Amino acid sequence: MPEIKKDLLNLQYSENFEIQGIQEANIDLELTPSTPSTGTVYGVVGDGVNPIPNATVKLFDSKGMPYKHTITDVDGSYSMTDIPAGTYSLGAVKEGYLLSDAAGVTLADGVTTKIDLVCTQDTTLSLGAIAGVLTIKDPLDGSSKPLAGAKISLQNATGETLATTYTAADGEFAFYDLIDGVYTLISSADGYKQTSTMTATILAGSIVNLTMTMAVDTKTYNGTVSGIIRNKSGQAVAGCFVGLYQIIKIGEVSQEQLVAVTKTNAEGKYLFGEVLGGQYLVKAKLEQ
Numbered sequence: 315m316p317e318i319k320k321d322l323l324n325l326q327y328s329e330n331f332e333i334q335g336i337q338e339a340n341i342d343l344e345l346t347p348s349t350p351s352t353g354t355v356y357g358v359v360g361d362g363v364n365p366i367p368n369a370t371v372k373l374f375d376s377k378g379m380p381y382k383h384t385i386t387d388v389d390g391s392y393s394m395t396d397i398p399a400g401t402y403s404l405g406a407v408k409e410g411y412l413l414s415d416a417a418g419v420t421l422a423d424g425v426t427t428k429i430d431l432v433c434t435q436d437t438t439l440s441l442g443a444i445a446g447v448l449t450i451k452d453p454l455d456g457s458s459k460p461l462a463g464a465k466i467s468l469q470n471a472t473g474e475t476l477a478t479t480y481t482a483a484d485g486e487f488a489f490y491d492l493i494d495g496v497y498t499l500i501s502s503a504d505g506y507k508q509t510s511t512m513t514a515t516i517l518a519g520s521i522v523n524l525t526m527t528m529a530v531d532t533k534t535y536n537g538t539v540s541g542i543i544r545n546k547s548g549q550a551v552a553g554c555f556v557g558l559y560q561i562i563k564i565g566e567v568s569q570e571q572l573v574a575v576t577k578t579n580a581e582g583k584y585l586f587g588e589v590l591g592g593q594y595l596v597k598a599k600l601e602q
Contacts, residue, residue, distance in 0.1 A: 323347060353421030356393035357430040358386075359406045359414070365390025366433055369408040374416075376401045399423050406431040410440050442492040442516030444468070446524040448485045448501055460485025461528060464503035471496050492516050499526060507531040540585040543578050543598050550582025554600045558586050561593035570595065 323345035331339055359369045371392045372383040381402065386392045399421050406414045411433035419429050448466065449458045464481045468489050476497075481487045489497075499512045506528040514522040539558060543551045558574040578584045578598075 351399040351423030352396045353399055353423065354393065354395045354426040355397065355402075355404065355419055355421060355429055356391070356426065357428050358390045359392065359408075359431045359433060360390050361411070361435055362432050366406075366408055366411065369406050369411070369433065371404060371406045371431065373397070374403045374405070378403075397421055404429055404431060406433055408433060410435060410437075412436050412439070438491045440519045441490070442494065442519045442521060443488065443490045444492060444497065444499070444514050444516070444522045444524070445486070445488040446499070446526055448481045448487065448526045448528065450506060450528050450530070458527075461503060461506065464501050464506070464528070466526075467500045467502070469498040469500065473498075494518065499524075501526050501528055503528060505531055536588045536590055538585060538587050539589055539594065539596065540583065541596065542582045543584065544582060550578070550580075551598075551600055552578055552580045552582060554578040554582070554584075554598050556584040556596060556598045558589070559595050559597060561595065 324347070326343045326345050328341045328343060331341065333339055355373070359366045359371060365386070367386055367388045367390055369386045369390070369392075370383055371386060371394075373381045373394060375381045382394055382397070384392050384394055386406075401418070401420045403416045403418050405416050412435075414431045414433045417429050417431060419427055421427060446466075448461045448464050450461045451457070452459055460481070460483075462481055462483045462485060464485075466479050466481065466487045467475050468477045468479075469475050477489055479487050479489065494516050497514050497516065499514065501508050501512075507530075509527045509529050512524060512526050514524060516522065543554045543556065545551055554577060556576050556578060557572050558576075559570040560573045562569050562571050573594075574586050574589075576584050576586065584598075
């Protein structure tokens with residue numbers, strides 16, 4: 315079997331340089347040893363009484379950046395080798411347990427250091443959760459968009475409200491620490507109505523992800539347009555025809571469409587109700 319050769323000194327390289335004509339260049343390089351100073355860290359992850367198998371142990375460098383990780387054996391033991399000498403911190407975690415307190419360690423060349431870690435069991439981490447996004451259908455272009463600030467209520471099988479929360483800017487919401495069972499989610503927001511009842515079932519601490527949808531409530535999600543029609547003398551004009559036109563854009567072309575008409579009262583006032591979102595203009599004239 316041929317001998318496997320190893321580098322004694324690491325490859326180094328110079329900066330780019332240019333030779334013109336008879337110019338001479340002098341380039342010196344300093345080669346560093348190819349074998350870095352490394353250490354080993356090992357230990358046991360437990361709950362204070364018993365070892366914890368299949369826990370994740372992660373090593374962070376001095377800047378707090380992840381460097382390496384491993385999984386504990388059946389006896390809770392772990393080992394990380396060939397780690398460059400320096401200062402690090404260790405943490406361990408497993409599902410159902412809280413992240414251990416960070417343990418600092420300084421590794422030196424050829425030195426093996428033992429660091430045991432303790433994770434505390436938290437029964438609430440074994441409970442279920444419901445996470446979701448609340449969206450609305452835009453009445454103008456039909457697209458789905460997240461709805462922020464909507465109230466989400468969580469009810470149990472008997473209709474009792476257990477918790478409430480509000481959607482974030484991206485429409486997201488979440489409920490945690492849920493025991494097994496069937497839950498009903500109800501959304502509410504001014505100007506909108508829930509399209510259907512949403513239920514979620516938690517089994518064995520499962521996590522449920524869902525999307526809820528609300529629609530524009532035309533009875534409440536609308537505006538009004540009002541004003542006074544006057545003549546050049548500033549006098550109110552009674553019985554004046556007033557038309558509300560919606561600006562509809564088709565491609566690059568904008569068109570006006572008459573959507574409502576009314577007449578001013580004795581004080582020259584007019585009012586349009588139940589005006590849906592959009593661009594509008596008002597036109598008025600008085601006939602004999």
